Amino acid sequence: MSDHHGHHHTEEHLQSSDLLRDVVIGMSDGLTVPFALAAGLSGAVSTSGIIVIAGIAEIAAGGIAMGLGGYLAGKTEQDHYDSELKREYEEVERIPEKEKQEVKDFFESIGLSEELQNKATEEIAKDKKQWVDFMMKFELGLDMPDPKRARNSALNIGVSYIVGGIIPLSPYFFIENSKEALKFSVVATLICLFVFGYFKSKITGVPVLSGALKVMLIGALAAGAAYGVALLFK
Amino acid sequence: MSDHHGHHHTEEHLQSSDLLRDVVIGMSDGLTVPFALAAGLSGAVSTSGIIVIAGIAEIAAGGIAMGLGGYLAGKTEQDHYDSELKREYEEVERIPEKEKQEVKDFFESIGLSEELQNKATEEIAKDKKQWVDFMMKFELGLDMPDPKRARNSALNIGVSYIVGGIIPLSPYFFIENSKEALKFSVVATLICLFVFGYFKSKITGVPVLSGALKVMLIGALAAGAAYGVALLFK
Numbered sequence: 001m002s003d004h005h006g007h008h009h010t011e012e013h014l015q016s017s018d019l020l021r022d023v024v025i026g027m028s029d030g031l032t033v034p035f036a037l038a039a040g041l042s043g044a045v046s047t048s049g050i051i052v053i054a055g056i057a058e059i060a061a062g063g064i065a066m067g068l069g070g071y072l073a074g075k076t077e078q079d080h081y082d083s084e085l086k087r088e089y090e091e092v093e094r095i096p097e098k099e100k101q102e103v104k105d106f107f108e109s110i111g112l113s114e115e116l117q118n119k120a121t122e123e124i125a126k127d128k129k130q131w132v133d134f135m136m137k138f139e140l141g142l143d144m145p146d147p148k149r150a151r152n153s154a155l156n157i158g159v160s161y162i163v164g165g166i167i168p169l170s171p172y173f174f175i176e177n178s179k180e181a182l183k184f185s186v187v188a189t190l191i192c193l194f195v196f197g198y199f200k201s202k203i204t205g206v207p208v209l210s211g212a213l214k215v216m217l218i219g220a221l222a223a224g225a226a227y228g229v230a231l232l233f234k
Numbered sequence: 235m236s237d238h239h240g241h242h243h244t245e246e247h248l249q250s251s252d253l254l255r256d257v258v259i260g261m262s263d264g265l266t267v268p269f270a271l272a273a274g275l276s277g278a279v280s281t282s283g284i285i286v287i288a289g290i291a292e293i294a295a296g297g298i299a300m301g302l303g304g305y306l307a308g309k310t311e312q313d314h315y316d317s318e319l320k321r322e323y324e325e326v327e328r329i330p331e332k333e334k335q336e337v338k339d340f341f342e343s344i345g346l347s348e349e350l351q352n353k354a355t356e357e358i359a360k361d362k363k364q365w366v367d368f369m370m371k372f373e374l375g376l377d378m379p380d381p382k383r384a385r386n387s388a389l390n391i392g393v394s395y396i397v398g399g400i401i402p403l404s405p406y407f408f409i410e411n412s413k414e415a416l417k418f419s420v421v422a423t424l425i426c427l428f429v430f431g432y433f434k435s436k437i438t439g440v441p442v443l444s445g446a447l448k449v450m451l452i453g454a455l456a457a458g459a460a461y462g463v464a465l466l467f468k
Binding site for chain 2: 124
């Protein structure tokens with residue numbers, strides 16, 4: 001949700017929020033799921049070869065799924081906005097009294113007096129574009145999407161996933177014994193998850209230490225569960 | 235984003251949107267990534283045993299990562315809301331004129347006259363709770379989060395991921411030859427992705443056929459890429 005009237009603290013959040021959100025989504029999944037997959041397979045097979053292949057396949061699949069998924073989510077948002085915009089233009093023509101009532105309801109909901117509700121509604125409805133923009137934002141809660149956003153988002157998420165996924169996998173490239181490689185993977189990944197969780201918490205404004213520990217804990221739990229079920233099905 | 239003044243079409247979107255969003259996120263990733271992983275491994279190994287283990291490890295890891303991820307995202311949203319709420323209460327005490335100016339700026343931005351901007355601002359600022367609620371919603375763009383939401387979201391996403399992931403993996407349980415199992419997996423998964431994409435598009439209000447095809451295409455591309463890189467690294 002965008003904000004054009006913000007405090008300094010809000011605006012700081014805003015400038016980084018889109019890219020940040022993408023990198024956070026991509027990296028966190030990239031660090032966590034390939035890590036857990038490699039850990040799980042380390043419980044079931046003794047050599048790193050197959051783990052590297054599985055890990056690479058997972059990173060490629062995950063990067064594409066998340067990247068294209070992000071792209072389509074952005075496209076869908078745009079299409080949805082466009083179709084609702086068209087519908088609102090039709091409605092202010094076809095049922096203006098109902099649409100005015102909805103503007104009035106909005107002003108009532110924020111606490112204006114009956115007199116101001118009516119006056120403000122008349123002013124909004126004087127200009128059709130202004131009226132529709134108002135309905136889009138405050139009746140439907142839709143902000144105009146950024147057209148470049150879908151493309152950028154896809155790229156950011158996909159690349160972040162791949163970068164994140166290479167970290168837990170890298171020890172398996174160099175160490176043939178999977179149990180040995182796992183030790184390095186666990187250490188490297190948990191450190192990265194902690195650092196990543198720290199910055200994520202810092203930027204989203206939650207306590208950094210507990211935030212970092214939580215992100216690390218998710219990774220450890222996912223890896224532990226994967227290790228457990230892989231042993232079970234071995 | 236909530237909407238308390240909506241048309242019938244908006245309200246329909248709303249009732250299902252939270253659960254739907256979770257199931258869509260969980261199932262789409264669950265169908266796509268384990269499918270692509272299994273397909274990729276089918277290009278590199280000839281028996282299904284290791285693919286089942288890798289797939290199960292991935293589903294467990296992904297389900298936990300997405301479920302816990304969803305839970306923490308909900309918690310973070312709640313914490314962020316609470317800390318911004320506290321800050322707004324402090325600011326209307328400490329710098330009321332600046333905060334009033336921001337209310338006025340909002341009314342200016344939607345197109346009200348100078349006279350109504352001032353009158354409406356005075357009415358909003360009469361009641362401190364009403365004033366802060368207004369700032370939260372229209373200055374910061376924050377809706378009050380639903381406290382049960384984080385827990386439910388986690389469960390919905392995690393379970394949806396596991397359910398989605400079992401579908402592409404199931405042929406490998408019964409068919410020892412991985413290339414044979416892959417054929418059934420491809421058919422079953424692409425059908426599920428199409429059906430899933432159809433309903434997803436229907437509910438999000440985009441053209442259903444192209445929406446369904448897009449979801450299916452993502453799955454196919456991810457699986458193809460995974461197959462390709464697994465062959466390459468074999």
